[in-house]
Amino acid sequence: MEAERQNQAVIAYGLLKRDITSGQFRPGDKLLMSHLKERYQIGAGPMREALSQLVAERMVTAASQRGFRVAKMSLQELNDIYDARAHLEAMIVRLAVERGDEHWEAEVIGKAHTLASVAALHSTDEMMNLWDKRHKEFHTAIARGCGSSKLLELRATLMDQAERYRQLWLRQTVFSTEALVNKRREHAAIVEALLERDAQRAGTLMLDHLLTPVPIITAIVREAKLAEE
Amino acid sequence: MEAERQNQAVIAYGLLKRDITSGQFRPGDKLLMSHLKERYQIGAGPMREALSQLVAERMVTAASQRGFRVAKMSLQELNDIYDARAHLEAMIVRLAVERGDEHWEAEVIGKAHTLASVAALHSTDEMMNLWDKRHKEFHTAIARGCGSSKLLELRATLMDQAERYRQLWLRQTVFSTEALVNKRREHAAIVEALLERDAQRAGTLMLDHLLTPVPIITAIVREAKLAEE
DNA sequence: TTTTTTAAAAATATCTACATTTTGTAATTT
DNA sequence: AAATTACAAAATGTAGATATTTTTAAAAAA
Structure with missing residues (x-):
């Protein structure tokens, strides 16, 4: 089995998206052809094709005859994205609790375990990437229980849009033992509620869990003047 | 103030999107360059740019070196889209009830009135378009109360994806006096719950309201063999 | 002198026409 | 029938032409 040959536009799409989320291009930057x-x-x-797709994903903005720019960041957008994401995910979790089967439960427990066992053994960046990867997998495993590909797509859209903000929070969190302990506690509480099939409680816990980064990111953004107020 | 000069890609995007939603191009059709x-x-x-955007919106599919096709329709997707849309909208309504102000209430009541007063005075197609337009405006007015542009964007995405299925339901509904009366009753019940600020009830009513078309559309799709099972 | 206006030049975005590569098809061979 | 080959159709990419916007600088007005 071999990876399908991609066309130029798809390659450029992937690279540019990565470069925007990782901050190689900064918010508001002109994307000179x-x-x-x-x-x-x-x-x-092909470059325009890639840009068009990113426009559809709100990661780039276009002005006719005036080219493309990296979409700006703002505290207002930060709040909007996190609020939307938290409510969407809470709703998905409630559905997952109602609809998830035993296989789902097993997956969630497995991912929770894998995440909890990330230790500070590795180099700083390795550690961050590993925790981030497993953290995402844990949440995705929970969400999958809702059984709706469309809801999972919407969720992915919001997560993409949140990524630039999330990156700011990640470093702070992974390097604070206290924050990591808190996160682990929150995750345990969520899993507990899931297993007890308490949809309401699981949803509420998820909502709070997803909103905790907002004040932290707000502070960093203000500090670094990364975005409009 | 004059409309900004659009580039070719944007024009083609609009036309092609319209032609797909209105059924000029049918599901699975090859879109020959x-x-x-x-x-x-x-x-x-520019044509490829337009297609790329529609791929991002899931209305068109692309296969490398093999061109573009109109995304297929299926009963499975119909159910997924409507389920997702209903749960999303129910969640948005609950938020709107919690967050909406007086201006929001006034807008909703206004749109409800405008919708209820669509009479069978006009020609068949005119009547259908008018009812449809006002129906959408009514629902959008409710949703806006949630105050989150991101949630409204997600909602719009799903509505776009639902549009091809919705068209099938619309004709049936508008031309059945009974169906119209039912819809009017459901709308009234929703508005009542909103005004009483009963988030839970408003959400439940909305969920049911949005799921009623599914069996009808299923029947039409089966009949016309428009989609895979 | 400072500001505003105008005109030209440069930079940039966009589009088209053509060249290249890949895929699908049908005839031919095994 | 299965595999191969040759050809036609289609997708993709490139280079250069065209149109638009932005910058620059000079001229005119305040």
Whole structure:
């Protein structure tokens, strides 16, 4: 089995998306066609295709005849994204509790265990990436219980949009033992509620869990003047 | 103030989206580049841009080196979209009841009135379009109370994806006096719950309201063999 | 002198026409 | 029938032409 040959636009899409989320391009930056062509070794046509897709995902903005820019960040958007994500995820969790089967339970417990056992053995960045990866997998395992691909797609859209903000929170959290302990406690409480099939409580816990990063990110954004108020 | 000059890709995006939703192109149809170029009088580059955006919106599918197709329809997808939409909208309504102000209440009551007063005075198609337009405006007015642009965006995404299925239901409903009376009753019940600020009841009513079309559409789809099972 | 206006030049975005690569098809061979 | 090959159709990519916006600088007005 071999990976399907991708066209230029798809390759550029992936690279540019990565470069935006990782902060190589900063919010509001002009995305100069000549620069992008050079950077990704690609023609203007396919490059525009990639940009169009990112426009549809709200990661890039376009102005007719005036080219493309990295979408700005703002405290208002931060709050909106996290609020929407928290309520969406709470709703998904309630559904998952109602609909999830035994296999789902097993997956969740498995991912929770894998996440809890990330120890500070590795290099700083490795540790951060590993925790982040497993944390995402844990939450995704829970969400999958809702059984709706459309809801999972919407969730993925919001997570993509949140990613630039989330990156700011991640470093702080992983490097604070206290924060990690808190997170572990919250996760345990959520799993407990899931297993007891208490949809209401699981939803509420999830809502709070997802909103805790907001004040922290707000502070960092203000500090670094990364975004409009 | 004059409408900004749009580029070719944006124009083609709008036309193609309309042609897909209205059924000019049918699910699974190959979107032949030569045909699209001819039809919309446009080059291949901008056409691909438009297609890329529709791929991001799940209305078109792409296979590398094999071109583009209209996304298929299926009973499974119908159920998934409507289930997701109903739960999302119910959640949004609960938020709207908690967060909506007086201006929101006034808007909702206004739109409800405008919708209820659509009479069978006009020609068949005019009547259908008018009812549809006002029905959408009524629901959108309710949803806006949640105050979250991101949630409203997600809602719009799902509505776009539902549109092809919805079209099938619309004709049936508007031309059945009984169905229209039922809808009016449901709308009234929802508005009542909103005004009493009963979030839970409003949510439940909305959930049921949005799921009623599913059996009807299922029957039509089966009848017309429009989709996979 | 400072500000505003205008005109030209440069930079940039966008589009088209053509070249290249890949895929699908049907005839031919095994 | 299955595999191979040759050809036609289609998708994708590139380079350069065209149109638009932005910048620059000079001229005119305040």
